[in-house]
Amino acid sequence: MAKQPIPYKIYLSEEEIPKKWYNLNAAMKIKHAPFLNPATLQPCGADDLKPVFCDDCVSQELNMTDLYIDIPEEIRDFYKMYRPSPLVRAYCLEKALGTPAEIYYKFEGNNTSGSHKLNSAAAQAYYAKKQGLKSVTTETGAGQWGTALSMATAYFGLDLTVYMVKVSSEQKPYRKEVMRTYGAAVIPSPSDTTEAGRKILKEFPGTGGSLGCAISEAVEKAVTSDSCRYVLGSVLDHVLLHQSVIGLESKAALDKYGVEPDVIIGCVGGGSNYGGLIAPFMGDKIAGKNNIEFIGVEPASCPSLTRGKFVYDFCDSAKITPLAKMYTLGCGFMPAANHAGGLRYHGMSPVVSELYHEGLMRAVAVKQTKVFEAAEYFARTEGILPAPESSHAIRVAIDEALKCKETGEKKRILFGLTGTGYFDMAAYKQYNDGTMTDYIPTDEDLEKGFASIPDIPQNK
Amino acid sequence: MAKQPIPYKIYLSEEEIPKKWYNLNAAMKIKHAPFLNPATLQPCGADDLKPVFCDDCVSQELNMTDLYIDIPEEIRDFYKMYRPSPLVRAYCLEKALGTPAEIYYKFEGNNTSGSHKLNSAAAQAYYAKKQGLKSVTTETGAGQWGTALSMATAYFGLDLTVYMVKVSSEQKPYRKEVMRTYGAAVIPSPSDTTEAGRKILKEFPGTGGSLGCAISEAVEKAVTSDSCRYVLGSVLDHVLLHQSVIGLESKAALDKYGVEPDVIIGCVGGGSNYGGLIAPFMGDKIAGKNNIEFIGVEPASCPSLTRGKFVYDFCDSAKITPLAKMYTLGCGFMPAANHAGGLRYHGMSPVVSELYHEGLMRAVAVKQTKVFEAAEYFARTEGILPAPESSHAIRVAIDEALKCKETGEKKRILFGLTGTGYFDMAAYKQYNDGTMTDYIPTDEDLEKGFASIPDIPQNK
Numbered sequence: 068m069a070k071q072p073i074p075y076k077i078y079l080s081e082e083e084i085p086k087k088w089y090n091l092n093a094a095m096k097i098k099h100a101p102f103l104n105p106a107t108l109q110p111c112g113a114d115d116l117k118p119v120f121c122d123d124c125v126s127q128e129l130n131m132t133d134l135y136i137d138i139p140e141e142i143r144d145f146y147k148m149y150r151p152s153p154l155v156r157a158y159c160l161e162k163a164l165g166t167p168a169e170i171y172y173k174f175e176g177n178n179t180s181g182s183h184k185l186n187s188a189a190a191q192a193y194y195a196k197k198q199g200l201k202s203v204t205t206e207t208g209a210g211q212w213g214t215a216l217s218m219a220t221a222y223f224g225l226d227l228t229v230y231m232v233k234v235s236s237e238q239k240p241y242r243k244e245v246m247r248t249y250g251a252a253v254i255p256s257p258s259d260t261t262e263a264g265r266k267i268l269k270e271f272p273g274t275g276g277s278l279g280c281a282i283s284e285a286v287e288k289a290v291t292s293d294s295c296r297y298v299l300g301s302v303l304d305h306v307l308l309h310q311s312v313i314g315l316e317s318k319a320a321l322d323k324y325g326v327e328p329d330v331i332i333g334c335v336g337g338g339s340n341y342g343g344l345i346a347p348f349m350g351d352k353i354a355g356k357n358n359i360e361f362i363g364v365e366p367a368s369c370p371s372l373t374r375g376k377f378v379y380d381f382c383d384s385a386k387i388t389p390l391a392k393m394y395t396l397g398c399g400f401m402p403a404a405n406h407a408g409g410l411r412y413h414g415m416s417p418v419v420s421e422l423y424h425e426g427l428m429r430a431v432a433v434k435q436t437k438v439f440e441a442a443e444y445f446a447r448t449e450g451i452l453p454a455p456e457s458s459h460a461i462r463v464a465i466d467e468a469l470k471c472k473e474t475g476e477k478k479r480i481l482f483g484l485t486g487t488g489y490f491d492m493a494a495y496k497q498y499n500d501g502t503m504t505d506y507i508p509t510d511e512d513l514e515k516g517f518a519s520i521p522d523i524p525q526n527k
Numbered sequence: 528m529a530k531q532p533i534p535y536k537i538y539l540s541e542e543e544i545p546k547k548w549y550n551l552n553a554a555m556k557i558k559h560a561p562f563l564n565p566a567t568l569q570p571c572g573a574d575d576l577k578p579v580f581c582d583d584c585v586s587q588e589l590n591m592t593d594l595y596i597d598i599p600e601e602i603r604d605f606y607k608m609y610r611p612s613p614l615v616r617a618y619c620l621e622k623a624l625g626t627p628a629e630i631y632y633k634f635e636g637n638n639t640s641g642s643h644k645l646n647s648a649a650a651q652a653y654y655a656k657k658q659g660l661k662s663v664t665t666e667t668g669a670g671q672w673g674t675a676l677s678m679a680t681a682y683f684g685l686d687l688t689v690y691m692v693k694v695s696s697e698q699k700p701y702r703k704e705v706m707r708t709y710g711a712a713v714i715p716s717p718s719d720t721t722e723a724g725r726k727i728l729k730e731f732p733g734t735g736g737s738l739g740c741a742i743s744e745a746v747e748k749a750v751t752s753d754s755c756r757y758v759l760g761s762v763l764d765h766v767l768l769h770q771s772v773i774g775l776e777s778k779a780a781l782d783k784y785g786v787e788p789d790v791i792i793g794c795v796g797g798g799s800n801y802g803g804l805i806a807p808f809m810g811d812k813i814a815g816k817n818n819i820e821f822i823g824v825e826p827a828s829c830p831s832l833t834r835g836k837f838v839y840d841f842c843d844s845a846k847i848t849p850l851a852k853m854y855t856l857g858c859g860f861m862p863a864a865n866h867a868g869g870l871r872y873h874g875m876s877p878v879v880s881e882l883y884h885e886g887l888m889r890a891v892a893v894k895q896t897k898v899f900e901a902a903e904y905f906a907r908t909e910g911i912l913p914a915p916e917s918s919h920a921i922r923v924a925i926d927e928a929l930k931c932k933e934t935g936e937k938k939r940i941l942f943g944l945t946g947t948g949y950f951d952m953a954a955y956k957q958y959n960d961g962t963m964t965d966y967i968p969t970d971e972d973l974e975k976g977f978a979s980i981p982d983i984p985q986n987k
Contacts, residue, residue, distance in 0.1 A: 074541045075607040081534045147535040148619065148910040159608065159682075177637055179912040179947070221907040222619075241952035245912060247959045248903055443708055447681040450608040452639040452705060487639070489949045492701035499707045 075158060077320040079151040084143055085319075087135035089311040090127075091342065091418055092304055094350035098131050099421040100392035103379060108523055111389050119289055120305075121296050123194040127305035134350070136308065138190075139197075145189040145222060149178035150312065154320035155449075155484075161468070163448040168471035170464060171328070172484040173317045173344065174451065179245070182409075182454065182486030183340050184215035184300050187309035191298040192219035201294040202226035206256065206281030208235050209409055210242030211454075211486060212300035217249035230256040230284045234275030242490055256281040263287050263385075279384030279398075286387060301337025302382060302391070302416050310343020317481065318347050326479055328359055330467055333483035334459040335363040335372065335430070336409045338416025344483040345428070352427065361428035362467075363419065364459040366438070368506045369402040371395060371415045372423055372430035374513060378526045380414055390521065393420040399519025403506040406435065406494035409456040409485075413516065431463055434505040438462050439498040442488070454486035455494055535618060537780040539611035544603055545779075547595035549771040550587075551802065551878055552764055554810035558591050559881040560852035563839060568983055571849050579749055580765075581756050583654040587765035594810070596768060598650075599657075605649040605682060609638035610772065614780035615909075615944075621928070623908040628931035630924060631788070632944040633777045633804065634911065639705070642869075642914065642946030643800045644675035644760050647769035651758040652679035661754040662686035666716065666741030668695050669869055670702030671914075671946065672760035677709035690716040690744045694735030702950055716741040723747050723845075739844030739858075746847060761797025762842060762851070762876050770803020777941065778807050786939055788819055790927055793943040794919040795823040795832065795890070796869045798876025804943040809887065821888035822927075823879065824919040826898070828966045829862040831855055831875045832883055832890035834973060838986045840874055850981065853880040859979025863966040866895065866954035869916040869945075873976065891923055894965040898922050899958040902948070914946035915954055 092098060101110035116125040127136060138146075157170040175183035195203050202225055207213030213229040220227040229246055233255040236243050243253045256276045257264040263283040267274065274280075289297035299306065321328065331348055333341035341363050351357045365372055371394045380395040382388040395414040396402075402411045415423075422428050435455075442458035444465070445451070453461060464482040471478050488495065497503040508516075520526065552558060561570035576585040587596060598606075617630040635643035655663050662685055667673030673689040680687040689706055693715040696703050703713045716736045717724040723743040727734065734740075749757035759766065781788065791808055793801035801823055811817045825832055831854045840855040842848040855874040856862075862871045875883075882888050895915075902918035904925070905911070913921060924942040931938050948955065957963040968976075980986065 076541070078538050081536070179906070179910055181949075218910055222910070240956070241949075244952040244956045244959060248906055248912065248955050250907060446639070446708055447710060450639055450678055450682070452708065489641075489701075492704040495708050496700070496704045499704060 071324065073156050073324050076153040076155050077323065078153055079316060079320055081147050081151070083319060084146050084150050085138060085312050085315040086143070087137055088308045089315055089346045089350065090130060090134055090136055090308055091311070091346045091350060092131045093134040094353050095421065096353060097421065097425060099417040102389040102391055103525070105381070105390050108525065115389070119286060119297050121191065121194040121198050121200070123197065124191060124305045127308050128303060139193060142190050142193050145193070145219070146312070149185065151316050152177055154317055157449055159448045160445065164465065164468050164472065166468040166472045167475060167477045168468040169477065169479045170468055171321065171479070171481045173313055173481070174484045175313060176451070176454065176484065176487035180211060180215035180218055181489060182211045182215065183310060183313060183343070184212045185218060186312050186343070187300060187306045187339065188215040188219040190309040192216065192223045192225055195296055195298070196223040196225055200225065200296055202228065203296055203298050204228045204230070204285040204288045205298050205300070206230045206278060206285045208232050208278050210235065210239055210490065211409065213251065213253070214242065214245050215300070216298060217246040217251035220251065221249045227251040228288060229253045230258070230281040232256060232276045232278055232281050239490065256284050258284060260284070261287045277384060282383045283385045283387055301339040302414065304418060306339045307342035307346070307416060307418055310339045311346040313340065313343040313483065314346040314348060317344065327357065328481040329478040330360045330362060331481045332362045332364060332460050332463050332467070334410060334456050334485065335365050335415065335419060336412050336456060338419035340483055340485045342416055342419050349422065349427065362463055363423070363428055363430045364463045365430060365432050366410050366459065367432040367434045368508065369396065369411050370432040371413060373432045376517060376520065377420060377424055378520055379523060380520050382414060384413070391417050393417050394423065395520065396513060397516030397519040400516030406455045406491060410459065433459055433462050436498070436503050436505050439495070439503060441465050443498070451484070452488045453484060454488045455491050457483070457485045460484070531784065533616050533784050536613040536615050537783065538613055539776060539780055541607050541611070543779060544606050544610050545598060545772050545775040546603070547597055548768045549775055549806040549810065550590060550594055550596055550768055551771070551806045551810060552591045553594040554813050555881065556813060557881065557885060559877040562849040562851055563985070565841070565850050568985065575849070579746060579757050581651065581654040581658050581660070583657065584651060584765045587768050588763060599653060602650050602653050605653070605679070606772070609645065611776050612637055614777055617909055619908045620905065624925065624928050624932065626928040626932045627935060627937045628928040629937065629939045630928055631781065631939070631941045633773055633941070634944045635773060636911070636914065636944065636947035640671060640675035640678055641949060642671045642675065643770060643773060643803070644672045645678060646772055646803070647760060647766045647799065648675040648679040650769040652676065652683045652685055655756055655758070656683040656685055660685065660756055662688065663756055663758050664688045664690070664745040664748045665758050665760070666690045666738060666745045668692050668738050670695065670699055670950065671869065673711065674702065674705050676758060677706040677711035680711065681709045687711040688748060689713045690718070690741040692716055692736045692738055692741050699950065716744050718744060720744070721747045737844060742843045743845045743847055761799040762874065764878060766799045767802035767806070767876060767878055770799045771806040773800065773803040773943065774806040774808060777804065787817065788941040789938040790820045790822060791941045792822045792824060792920050792923050792927070794870060794916050794945065795825050795875065795879060796872050796916060798879035800943055800945045802876055802879050809882065812887065822923055823883070823888055823890045824923045825890060825892050826870050826919065827892040827894045828968065829856065829871050830892040831873060833892045836977060836980065837880060837884055838980055839983060840980050842874060844873070851877050853877050854883065855980065856973060857976030857979040860976030866915045866951060870919065893919055893922050896958070896963050896965050899955070899963060901925050903958065911944070912948045913944060914948045915951050917943070917945045920944070
C-alpha cells in the first residue's frame with residue numbers, strides 16, 4: 068500500500084484532543100523522592116499542600132499510580148479554542164539544511180499567551196472554580212505564565228492577582244497590558260499589599276524585586292484567604308501532567324503516519340514543557356517499547372542539569388516552599404541577565420531530574436548567541452519567529468540534523484516549539500546589532516550558589 | 528441524515544488550499560474606472576505600470592476577464608507554512624452574548640506577521656523572483672505589511688528595503704527588529720538614500736516623516752533600478768486578487784457544513800482584506816445566486832466610505848501615484864492619531880468603492896472606544912487578542928448578533944479576523960487606563976481634505 072504523504076502540518080480533529088492526561092509518575096519504576104516540609108523535613112502530604120494549592124491539583128501531585136487521569140469536559144472545551152496544536156513537518160528547514168533527517172516540531176505558540184503554559188493554566192483555573200474558590204494568585208517574571216493564567220481565569224470567571232517582578236513590569240509594560248486586558252490585577256512586586264512585600268520594601272526601599280519575593284507575596288495572599296489558592300506554572304508534577312497533552316497529541320499525529328521519532332528534543336527550564344512532550348514516549352521507553360534518545364537543552368548560563376547537584380533544595384529563592392529533590396544550582400544562584408527568561412530557574416522538575424539521574428535522558432547546555440543564530444535561521448526558513456526558550460531546542464535539533472548530513476542517517480527528530488518571540492524583540496535586537504554576549508558561570512560562581520543549598524540530613 | 532456537528536475550528540487540508548485565486552473584477556458587471564496616468568490623464572496601461580510593479584502583478588492588475596487565475600505551485604508551498612487558516616465557529620462568544628445567531632470568523636492572524644498581509648506578500652515576492660529581480664522595496668507605517676514582506680523575501684531569496692515612517696520606527700522599535708530578523712534593511716524615512724528623502728530633509732530638517740514620503744522614497748528606489756520593483760500591500764486589484772484565498776477557504780469550509788452566511792462583515796482600510804474575504808460570495812451575489820448582506824466597517828475618525836467623495840484621487844499624499852476612482856477623503860486628509868494604523872488611509876480600493884457605489888455592500892463607521900470594548904470582550908471570551916483593525920469587524924458582528932437576540936433571528940454571521948494585537952498594546956493600555964478618546968472629524972475638517980482632491984475634468 069502506498070504510504071500517505073505527510074503534510075506540512077498534521078492537525079488532529081477536535082475529537083482527537085486527549086480525553087486523559089498521561090501520568091509519567093505512574094510509568095516510572097523508580098519514583099522521584101517526595102517533597103519535604105521544610106519545618107519537619109517529613110514528606111509533604113495532602114494536608115501540607117491543600118492550604119496553598121487546589122484540592123484536585125494536590126491529588127494529582129501525589130498520584131504515583133494511575134497512568135491515565137481524566138481530563139474534565141470543561142477543560143477539553145477550553146482546549147478546543149486553540150488545540151489540537153499543529154505537529155509540523157519542517158520540510159523547509161530540512162531542505163535549507165540539506166539533511167537526510169526528518170524534522171518534526173510540535174508548535175504550542177498558536178494562542179494569545181504565546182506558549183504551552185495555557186495547557187496547565189486552563190486546568191488549574193478550572194479546578195479552582197470547581198472547588199468554589201473566588202480567586203487565584205501567582206507570580207510572573209517574563210510574563211507568559213501570567214498571560215496564560217489571565218486568559219484562563221477570564222474564561223472560568225475567577226479573579227486573578229498577578230505579582231509581577233517590579234523590574235519586569237517596568238521593562239515589559241505590554242505584557243502587563245495583555246494581562247490587564249484579560250481582567251487580571253497586576254501588582255508590581257514587592258508591594259505594600261502583603262507582609263512579605265512590606266518587609267522587603269522596608270529593608271530595600273528601591274529594589275526592583277525578584278521572582279522569589281513575588282512568589283512569597285502570591286503564596287501569602289493565597290494562604291491568608293479561604294477562597295483563594297496559589298497556582299504555579301512549572302516544576303510540579305501536576306503541571307507536567309497537564310502538559311502531557313503535548314506529548315499525547317504529538318504521538319497520535321505521528322502514529323497516523325507510522326512515524327516513530329529517534330530523538331526527542333526540548334528546552335528545559337522548570338521542566339513542564341519537556342516533561343509533557345516526552346511523557347508517553349518516555350513511558351514506553353521505560354516499558355521497553357522503544358529506544359528513543361531524549362535530549363533536554365538548557366542555557367549554558369543556567370546549567371542546572373549539566374553542572375548542578377542532585378539534592379534537596381527549596382523551589383524558590385525566598386526559601387518558603389517545600390524542599391524538592393532535584394538538580395539545582397542552589398536556590399541562591401543568581402543567573403546572569405540571559406534572555407530566555409523561562410530557562411533562568413535554579414532547579415528542575417523532580418520528574419525530569421529523576422529521569423536524568425537514571426540516564427533515561429541526556430542534557431546539553433548551549434550558548435545564547437548560538438541559540439539566536441538558530442532562532443533567526445529557523446524564522447527565515449520556517450516562517451515562525453520562535454521564543455528564545457524554544458530556540459534552545461531548535462539549536463540542538465539543527466545540530467542533530469547536521470550530524471545526519473555528515474553520516475547520512477535518516478533520523479526522525481521531534482522537538483518542542485513551545486512559544487513565539489513577539490515579546491522578546493529586545494533580545495533579537497541585541498543579536499541583530501551584534502551586541503549579544505555569552506555568559507558561562509565559573510566554578511566559583513557555581514560554588515556560591517551551592518552554598519545556599521540547605522544543610523539537612525537528607526543531603527549528606 | 529444527521530447533520531455533522533460543526534467543530535470550534537474548521538481546518539481544511541493542505542490539498543484544499545485554493546489552486547486558483549478568484550478575480551472579482553471578472554465577476555463585476557460594471558467594472559471600476561481605470562487608473563489614470565496623472566501626467567496625461569489617460570488610462571494606465573501595462574507600460575505605465577511595469578517600471579514600478581512586477582510584470583505578472585501588472586497583468587493581474589489589468590485583468591478584467593478571467594474569473595479564476597492560477598496560483599503557482601511555489602506560492603501554494605509557501606501558503607502551506609501557515610494556511611489553510613482556521614474558520615472558527617465562535618461558540619464561546621455566542622454563548623456569552625446569549626444570541627441565537629451563529630457567528631463564524633476567518634482567523635488570518637496565525638502567522639508571524641500577525642495578519643492577512645502575508646497572502647499577497649508571498650505572491651508579490653514570488654513574481655519578483657520569477658522575473659529575475661534582485662530586490663524589492665516598500666514602505667510601512669504600522670509595520671504589519673513590512674513584516675509580512677520581509678518573511679516572504681527571506682523565503683524567496685530577495686533583498687528587501689523597507690522605508691519605515693521615521694516616527695513609527697522610533698515608536699515601534701520591535702516591529703523593526705522583526706523585519707531585521709528576517710533580513711530586511713529598514714530605513715527610517717525620510718532618509719538621505721533618495722532624492723525625495725534628501726529634499727524633504729532639507730526642507731523639514733526635524734520631520735518624523737509620513738507615509739506619503741516613505742512611498743516616494745520606495746518608488747524612487749524601484750524605478751531607478753532595473754533589478755528592483757516596488758510592492759504595495761493593499762488598495763490595488765492584484766492585492767485583492769491574492770487575498771481572495773481568504774474568501775475561497777472560508778466558502779469551502781462553510782460549504783462542508785452546508786452553511787451559507789447571511790451577513791459578511793470586515794474592516795476596510797485600503798480594502799484588501801475585505802475585498803479578499805467577500806470575493807467569491809460577492810461574485811455569486813452579482814450572479815443572483817445569493818442574497819448576502821455585506822458590511823464594511825471603518826473608523827469614525829477616517830470615514831472614507833461613509834463620508835468621502837467618489838472621485839479620482841491620488842493613492843498617496845505625495846501625489847506621485849496614478850489616480851484612482853475611489854471613495855476618498857482627499858489625499859491631503861490627515862486622520863487623527865487613531866490606533867488602527869491599517870485603517871488610517873484616506874482612500875479605498877477601487878473595487879470596494881465600486882461595489883459600495885452600486886449598493887452591493889453597505890458601510891458602517893464606528894467609534895474607537897466602542898471598538899476596544901468589543902476587542903476586550905472578544906479576547907476574554909474567544910481567547911484571541913485581536914488587532915485594533917480587526918476589532919472594527921468584531922464590534923459590528925457583536926452588534927448584529929445582539930440585534931438577533933432582540934428579534935430572535937438565527938442569522939449566520941461571518942466576519943474577518945485579520946490579525947492579532949500583540950504590537951498594539953499601547954492602544955490597549957490607553958483603553959485599560961480609561962484615557963482613550965474618540966475623534967470624529969467635523970465637516971470643516973473634511974472640507975480641508977476634499978480641497979486636496981485633484982481638479983481634473985474627470986472629477987467635474
